Structure formats: structure tokens, C-alpha cells
Amino acid sequence: xxxPLAISNFSVVTxxxxxxxxxxxxxxxxxxxxxxxxFDAVPFPAYAGEIAELNNMPLEGQFAAFDCRNNRxxxxxxxxxxFADTVEAARLSYGSARVGVMLGTxxxxxxxxxxxxxxxxxxxxxxPTGFDYARTHNSYSLARFVRLACNLSGPAFVVSTACAATAxxxxxxxxxxxxxxxxxxxxxxxxxxxxxxxxGFHALGLIAEGPCRPFDVERSGISIGEGAGFFLLERPxxxxxxxxxxxxxxxxxxxxxHMSSPHPEGIGARLAMxxxxxMADLDPAxxxxxxxxxxxxxxxxxxxxxAVSDLFxxxxxxxxxxxxxxxxxxxxxxxxxxxxxLSIEHGLLPGSPHTRTIDxxxxxxxxxETRSARVDRVVSNSFGFxxxxxxxxxxxxx
Amino acid sequence: MIRVYIEGxxxxxxxxDGWVESVPVLxxxxxxxxxxxxxxxxxxxxxxERRRAVETVRLAxxxxxxxxxxxxxxxxxxxxxxxxSGGDGETIHHILSVLASSNRELSPTRFHNSVHxxxxxxxxxxxxxxxxxxSLCCHDDSFAAGLLEAAVQASSGWQPVLLIAYDVQYPAPxxxxxxxxxxxxxxxxxxxxxxxxxxxxxxxxxxxGSQASDFDLPGLEDLRRNTPAARSLPLLVALAKNExxxxxxxxxxxxxxKLSTIPVPNGAPATAGAFGSKAS
Numbered sequence: 001x002x003x004p005l006a007i008s009n010f011s012v013v014t015x016x017x018x019x020x021x022x023x024x025x026x027x028x029x030x031x032x033x034x035x036x037x038x039f040d041a042v043p044f045p046a047y048a049g050e051i052a053e054l055n056n057m058p059l060e061g062q063f064a065a066f067d068c069r070n071n072r073x074x075x076x077x078x079x080x081x082x083f084a085d086t087v088e089a090a091r092l093s094y095g096s097a098r099v100g101v102m103l104g105t106x107x108x109x110x111x112x113x114x115x116x117x118x119x120x121x122x123x124x125x126x127x128p129t130g131f132d133y134a135r136t137h138n139s140y141s142l143a144r145f146v147r148l149a150c151n152l153s154g155p156a157f158v159v160s161t162a163c164a165a166t167a168x169x170x171x172x173x174x175x176x177x178x179x180x181x182x183x184x185x186x187x188x189x190x191x192x193x194x195x196x197x198x199x200g201f202h203a204l205g206l207i208a209e210g211p212c213r214p215f216d217v218e219r220s221g222i223s224i225g226e227g228a229g230f231f232l233l234e235r236p237x238x239x240x241x242x243x244x245x246x247x248x249x250x251x252x253x254x255x256x257x258h259m260s261s262p263h264p265e266g267i268g269a270r271l272a273m274x275x276x277x278x279m280a281d282l283d284p285a286x287x288x289x290x291x292x293x294x295x296x297x298x299x300x301x302x303x304x305x306x307a308v309s310d311l312f313x314x315x316x317x318x319x320x321x322x323x324x325x326x327x328x329x330x331x332x333x334x335x336x337x338x339x340x341x342l343s344i345e346h347g348l349l350p351g352s353p354h355t356r357t358i359d360x361x362x363x364x365x366x367x368x369e370t371r372s373a374r375v376d377r378v379v380s381n382s383f384g385f386x387x388x389x390x391x392x393x394x395x396x397x398x
Numbered sequence: 399m400i401r402v403y404i405e406g407x408x409x410x411x412x413x414x415d416g417w418v419e420s421v422p423v424l425x426x427x428x429x430x431x432x433x434x435x436x437x438x439x440x441x442x443x444x445x446x447e448r449r450r451a452v453e454t455v456r457l458a459x460x461x462x463x464x465x466x467x468x469x470x471x472x473x474x475x476x477x478x479x480x481x482x483s484g485g486d487g488e489t490i491h492h493i494l495s496v497l498a499s500s501n502r503e504l505s506p507t508r509f510h511n512s513v514h515x516x517x518x519x520x521x522x523x524x525x526x527x528x529x530x531x532x533s534l535c536c537h538d539d540s541f542a543a544g545l546l547e548a549a550v551q552a553s554s555g556w557q558p559v560l561l562i563a564y565d566v567q568y569p570a571p572x573x574x575x576x577x578x579x580x581x582x583x584x585x586x587x588x589x590x591x592x593x594x595x596x597x598x599x600x601x602x603x604x605x606x607g608s609q610a611s612d613f614d615l616p617g618l619e620d621l622r623r624n625t626p627a628a629r630s631l632p633l634l635v636a637l638a639k640n641e642x643x644x645x646x647x648x649x650x651x652x653x654x655x656k657l658s659t660i661p662v663p664n665g666a667p668a669t670a671g672a673f674g675s676k677a678s
Contacts, residue, residue, distance in 0.1 A: 002554070043502075097606055097653070106513065113490075113572075117498040126571055133575040138484055139514060139535035153652045155604060157536040157543035160485075160514035168532055172547060175554040179400055181546070181604060195497045200509030252530035254522040256474075260510040271528055385510050386519025388531060 002178050002279060004246040004397060005233040009086035010188075011077045012338035014227035014325035015049035019080040024342050026324060030370045032353035033325050034211040034223050039193045044202055045209040049225025049326030050193060051076075066145045068109030068136035069192040069226075074145055077190065077228035086232050087150045090184045094234075100182035101147045101156035102172045104165030104189035106330030106384075108158075109136030111194035142190055146230075154182045158189075160330065162384030163293070165189060166229065167333030170392055171250040173233050184234035188334035192226040197329060204260060212296035212327065214320035214352055215305070215366050217359045219296040225326025229334030236397070245341045248282070248377065248393040251275025255387025262300050266307030268389045269293075273311055273379055276391040281398070282377065284312045288395075289349055289373075290364075291336045291380040294320020295327050301359070304381065309363035319367040323353040333382035333390065340378045340394050349373045399603050400549045403596035403662065405469040405558070407637060408461030408585030410435055411621065411628060417464055423617075424631075424638035430617030435581045442524035450507075451520065453581060454486045457564045458517035459524060461585030465560060469587055469595040473525040476587075477551060478518060478560045480533040481544025483626035484576060485514045487568030517562070540565075541629045542649035545586070549602050552588040561586045565627040579624025584634065592662055598637060601658040610654055611645035633657055 011019065015033035016026040026033065037048035051073065059067040059075060078084045090099050116131040135141050139158045147156050155176065159168045166189035173185035201207045201222060208221035233247060240246075253275065255268035262269070277284060290312065292304055301320075308318055321339050328335045339350060351370035358366050377395030407417045412432040414420040422428040439448045440459045451459075458480065466473050489512045496504055510516070515533035522531060530551075536543035541563045548561035564583035568576050589596055613622055613632050622631045629647055636643040636659045646654040 097604075110490075113494055114497055117494040120498070120571060127574055131575060133572075134537055138537050138576075140537040140540075144537070147650075153606070153650075155543075155546060155653065156650060157534045157540075157547065159532055160535050161518070161531070161533050162513045162515055171530075172532070175550045179550045179554045181400070181550060195502070196493055196504075196509070196512070199497060199502050199504045200493070200506075200512070203504040203506040203509055205506075252477075252532075254518070254528050254531045256522040256526050256528050258523070259516070259519050260506070268528055384515070385513045386515040386533075387522050388515055388518065388533075 002174050004248050005174055005177060006236045006240040007245045007247060007341060008232045008234055009081065009083055010229065010231040010338050010341055011081035011083035012229045012335060013073060013077045013080060014328060014335055015051050015225055016325050018076060020342060024346060027339060027342060027350045028348060028370055030351045030353050032211060032323055040195045040198065042198050046207050047211040047223040048193060049223065051226050065132050066135045066141065068112040070105060070107060070109045070142060070190050071145045073192055073226065073228045074142060074190045077230050078149060083230055087186055090232055090234060091152060094183040096151060096153045098154055098183040099152045100154040100173060100176055100185040101143045101152055102169040102185055102187050103143045103146060104159045104169045104330055104333065105139055105142045105191055106160055106162050106165055107191045107194050107197060108139045108141055110196055112136040114195050146186060150186065161388040162386055163329050163332055164382045164384035164388040164390045165330045165333065167382035167390035167392055168252060170247055171252055171390065174247060174250060177235065184232060186230060187233055188230040189331050190228040191329045191331035193224065197224055206297055208296060211354045212322050213354045214294040214296040214322050215301050215358050215362060216355045217357045219298060219301060221297055222295045223326040225328045227325060227328035227331040227335040229331060229338045242396065245344050245394055246397055248395055249276045249280030251391045253389045257387055260385050262303045262383060264299060264303050266303035268387055269304055269307040269381065269383060270311055272389040272391040276379060276393045280393040282393065287316055287377050287379050288375045289343060289378045290316055290318035291340050291378060292318050292320040293381040293383045294322055296322060305362040305364050314363050315365050317349050317367050318364050319350055319352045321350050323355060336380050337392060337394060340380050344375045344378060344395060347372055347374055399601055400553050401599065401601050402549045402552045402588040402590060403592055404586055404598045404600055405589055405593060405595040406465040406467060406587040408464030409634060410437060410457055410460055411582035412580045421638045424635045426615060452486055452489060452511060453566050454564060455517045455520045457581060457583035458562045459521060461583040462521060462560055462562050465585035465587040471558060474527045475529060476527065476558050476560050477529045478521060478531040478562065479544050479548040479551060480515065480518045481540040481563040482535060483537055483540045483565050486511065486516065487566060487572050491569045491572050538626045539649050540626050542647050542655045546602060546655060548588055552590045556590050558587065558589045561588060563627045563630060565625055579621060582625045582627045584627060584630045596662060599660045599662050603656040605654050605656050606652060607654050608652060610648040
């Protein structure tokens with residue numbers, strides 16, 4: 001079951017820049033885009049990966065009702081990297097009803113409702129007129145917007161499993177294509193800054209005062225970022241050659257432990273990685289790089305280091321790329337799958353900006369400085385609240 | 399076409415106090431009275447979690463536990479798909495109210511309960527399940543989307559999959575922009591092949607079009623129209639009747655999900671290791 005799917009194109013937008021070229025340059029140079037957080041005038045010290053141009057690019061015309069920070073970022077990602085053209089080619093090739101849209105988000109356009117609550121009628125408590133819940137706040141608004149923008153009529157839904165959401169959509173698409181429900185799928189997703197996540201993670205004591213420092217002995221929490229990643233997945237065709245990157249497998253598990261804290265021994269994380277390798281029919285030794293979830297929380301990084309070193313040993317190169325553009329939460333699975341695809345295409349192991357001294361109790365082979373290397377196959381980890389885990393295997397065909 | 403078999407059903411809604419209790423209503427043999435949802439405290443949760451569990455979690459765990467009752471299967475080894483049109487309105491209302499006030503200090507528990515997959519997280523903790531779990535949203539069409547995803551996981555992954563679809567009413571002022579008729583939840587335990595507990599075969603097809611089949615249980619029509627998870631009612635009626643049926647549910651503006659049910663002889667011997675033969 002679940003034969004490999006080709007990634008025919010992908011697009012990525014974070015605070016590092018819009019599109020693959022700017023993203024690759026930042027990864028190569030080890031350049032972080034994290035900056036002191038000015039979003040929503042938060043009163044506590046924090047860093048964030050903000051995409052400033054979202055503040056001034058309203059959606060217009062037939063998409064005006066969808067206007068919110070999340071869908072603006074979706075629009076920006078669709079028009080970068082020739083992604084919309086690739087989707088259009090798939091639509092013409094397979095028919096619009098045969099191209100699915102499976103996207104993930106945790107925030108959707110929640111910020112729109114935050115603003116509506118601040119503008120309630122002081123007498124009646126009513127929300128301002130013109131606020132469109134379905135097209136902004138509701139999680140499905142993202143897939144609805146993308147499906148409309150790409151003129152698609154295949155199966156669609158949004159997966160919202162916190163920070164594992166945009167990894168799990170790759171699994172959904174692989175199953176849907178395997179089952180013949182569609183022939184190609186737009187997967188990935190978008191998450192954007194909002195007060196709920198900033199104040200919420202702060203309430204949990206999980207936001208670092210400075211830029212996040214994954215795997216550092218002095219790590220103290222996350223820096224929130226915003227980001228989008230879109231991929232077009234389809235069965236391999238004559239267009240896909242040895243240089244193409246494929247989705248080779250996925251693994252999904254649950255921690256069954258705690259709502260906001262990972263299993264300390266990384267049991268769920270290990271299960272997800274094992275299943276992903278089994279589906280890809282690869283031994284751990286066949287993996288050249290692991291893109292860690294590595295959010296820079298004290299507990300999370302320790303659990304993941306344990307899971308990774310138990311399964312892969314202490315030689316497989318790994319790093320968290322959260323120091324580049326922050327933790328893009330619901331988008332992190334897709335954003336980091338894009339970083340992985342760039343690593344494979346351009347032969348590099350991304351480093352870890354802001355990480356100075358690796359926790360001496362950790363055993364995995366953590367990459368601090370970006371370096372060149374042949375990268376054929378990678379594992380990308382995404383773990384979320386509620387104990388939702390997903391690992392993907394991406395790489396060249398065997 | 400996707401083919402699965404159903405081993406168990408869970409159902410709670412207004413006037414629908416469990417699947418077995420609800421069958422006479424779904425058959426039209428007992429008058430439907432929309433009494434408020436009556437839920438036992440979440441049966442699977444430890445005592446401290448049980449007391450403070452929010453409504454979405456209590457609904458989801460109740461239908462999930464009931465769906466397993468007839469199967470004899472282990473929830474801890476079963477993948478899950480959760481589907482909700484928007485999740486926990488009470489929690490999000492509380493967060494948004496705090497954020498709109500002068501003192502923006504959120505409760506950490508409220509914040510982690512605000513994720514769309516909160517019921518999935520509590521289900522995992524309650525059952526000890528480390529199996530795969532997804533949580534979907536498709537606005538009004540979340541039941542159809544969840545059923546499609548669960549059926550594809552069961553047939554493509556050759557494994558049992560529990561679907562839990564639920565919705566709750568939102569407090570004002572969210573109810574002004576998102577009116578939901580009632581609290582409602584349905585659980586369906588799907589398996590990829592006939593088994594001892596499977597009582598019906600379910601075939602699914604996606605077809606272009608926007609016209610779902612008419613639904614002719616007048617007492618329940620308001621519930622079906624006003625509560626996204628209750629769009630499952632035509633399927634639940636077919637399961638209650640336990641006879642062959644074919645009908646379409648709305649799924650997105652331009653697709654319908656065609657469902658066909660055929661009863662299968664109950665009590666066929668379960669094949670030993672049936673789900674180990676092609677494990678995902």
C-alpha cells in the first residue's frame with residue numbers, strides 16, 4: 001500500500017522570505033529572521049518570526065470575504081515558486097474533481113475573531129457586522145479559500161491537530177490517492193500570529209524571552225513564527241526523474257500522556273518515526289538527516305533527543321530549524337518539509353541559529369552550523385498538543 | 399468506491415440518549431422529543447479529569463466508548479478520526495473575552511483545551527491509545543469529511559478506525575455568527591472486512607453534484623439541518639432499519655458523498671489475526 005508520491009512543486013513563505021530562493025539563502029547562511037515581538041503589543045518579552053507584508057495586503061474582489069492574516073499568507077504562498085501554475089497543470093491533466101485539497105492549520109483566521117471581540121457593541125455585546133466567521137475563523141476557511149483560488153472541486157478538508165497538523169495532511173493525501181479518491185493533492189498549510197497563541201504559550205510558561213535556542217543547554221522555550229508551505233503531490237510520472245523528491249512514508253502516533261507536555265521518554269515520537277521508516281521500507285541507517293520538532297522547550301527537546309538517539313544511534317545528522325523562523329505551530333510540518341526538500345535538492349544540512357552550547361546530556365548528532373552534504377533521504381518530525389505525533393520520510397526514490 | 403464494515407455505533411443528542419435507546423426513535427416507532435442531552439460523566443477518564451472535562455470531551459468520549467461496546471475490540475489499539483465543525487465554542491469564547499479585556503492573562507488549561515484536537519488528546523489519555531489520531535474540520539460538512547477520511551484509513555490501512563463526529567452549541571456572541579442547533583455526537587467503529595461484530599457493509603463514493611437525498615423523518619429534520627454532526631442522521635436511520643439503503647449526503651458545495659448500506663449476517667466468525675495480515 002501507499003506507494004511513494006512525487007512532490008511536483010512546493011512553495012514556502014516564512015519570515016525568512018517569500019519563496020524557495022530566499023528560504024534557501026537563509027538556510028545556507030544560517031541567518032535567523034527572529035526579532036523582538038511587536039505583534040499585538042504583547043507586554044512580555046518574546047521573539048517572533050513575523051511576516052510584515054501580511055499587514056498590508058488585503059484580499060480583494062471575489063476573495064474579500066476571506067480576508068484575514070491566515071488567508072493572506074495562503075495567497076502569498078500560492079503565487080510564489082510557480083506553485084499556482086503547477087496546480088493549474090494538474091487540474092488540466094487530471095480534472096478539477098480529481099485534485100484534492102488537504103491542508104492543516106491551528107490558528108486559521110482566529111485573529112479576526114480576536115479583533116471582533118475587541119470591537120463588540122458596548123451595549124449589546126454583539127460582534128461587529130461584516131465579521132465572516134466561516135471564511136476566516138473556521139479552520140476549514142483555509143482549504144475553502146485555496147480550493148476556490150485554485151479552481152478545484154476535489155475532496156477537501158482541514159486537519160487541525162495543533163503542531164502536527166501540516167505533517168498529517170501528507171498522510172491523508174497519500175491514503176486518499178492510494179484509495180483512488182483523487183489523483184493529486186494540494187497539501188501543506190498555514191499558521192499566522194495571533195494573540196491567542198502568544199498569550200496562551202506565555203500562560204504555559206513556554207515562550208523564551210530571547211530567540212529560541214533548540215537543543216541548547218540554556219534553552220527556555222519557543223519563539224512563535226508564522227509560515228506557509230504548499231506541496232503538490234501526485235503519483236510519479238515520466239516528468240519525475242532521479243533528482244525528484246518523493247514522499248516515501250509517514251508514521252502517526254499518540255502520546256496518551258498529557259495535553260500540553262510530551263511523553264518524557266519520547267515513546268510516541270519514536271513510534272511515529274519507526275512507522276514512517278517501516279512504510280518507506282528503510283533502515284534508520286538509510287536516513288541522512290532528521291529535521292527535529294525541537295521547539296526549544298526543556299522537556300520537549302530532551303524527549304526527542306532520547307527518541308532519536310534510541311532509534312538512530314548517535315551518528316545521524318539532525319537539527320531543529322526553529323531558530324530560523326520560529327515555531328510556525330500548525331504550519332511547522334509543511335514549512336519544515338519544505339526545508340527538508342531544499343536540503344535534499346541542494347545538498348545541505350541546515351544548522352541551528354541561536355544554539356550555542358548543545359545540552360551535554362544529549363546524545364544525537366546535532367548540526368549547529370549549516371554545512372554541505374549529500375542528502376538523499378530525511379525524516380521530518382512534527383509533534384503537537386494532545387500528544388499528536390507525525391513523522392514523514394522524504395527523499396529520492398530508492 | 400471505498401468499502402468498510404461497521405461494528406458499532408455511539409450516539410448522543412437531544413432526545414437521543416445512546417444508540418440502543420435511540421433506535422425506536424430513528425425507526426419512527428417512538429415519537430421524537432428533543433429533551434436536553436443526558437450524558438454520564440466521561441466513563442473513561444480518571445476522576446480528577448472527569449469532573450473538569452468540557453462538553454466536547456464528554457460527548458466525544460461517550461460515543462467513542464459506546465461504539466466499542468459491541469465489538470470486543472481494544473480502543474488502545476484502534477486509530478481514531480475526530481471531526482467537528484468548529485470544536486469547543488465555550489473555551490474559545492472565554493479566551494477571546496479575556497484577550498479583549500484589560501487583563502489578558504489566559505488560563506493555561508483553557509489554552510490547551512482550545513486546540514481542535516483536544517477531545518482526541520483526552521481520548522488517548524483515557525484509553526491509553528498510542529494509535530494514530532487525526533482531527534478534521536470541514537465547517538458544515540465535517541461529518542462527511544470525517545467519514546471519508548476514516549473509511550479511507552480503514553480500507554487503505556487495513557485496520558479498524560473509530561470515527562467520532564461532534565458539535566456543541568456556541569455561547570453568545572459567537573452563536574450570532576455560528577448558530578448550532580444542539581449538542582450532538584456520533585461514533586462509528588469501522589473495519590475493513592467482515593467480522594464477528596460487523597452488522598452492515600458501507601460503500602462510499604464521491605460524486606459531483608450539490609443535491610443530497612431528501613430526508614423524511616420530520617421530527618429529526620430540524621436537528622439535521624441545524625447541527626453539522628447531525629447530518630449523519632440519514633446514515634443512522636439506515637443503520638437502525640438494518641436494511642439495504644442508498645442515499646447521498648452533502649459534502650462541499652459541488653460534491654455529494656454517496657453511501658450504500660447492506661446488512662451482513664451478524665456473528666460470522668472473526669478471522670484470527672485479520673488485522674495483522676496487512677498492517678499499516
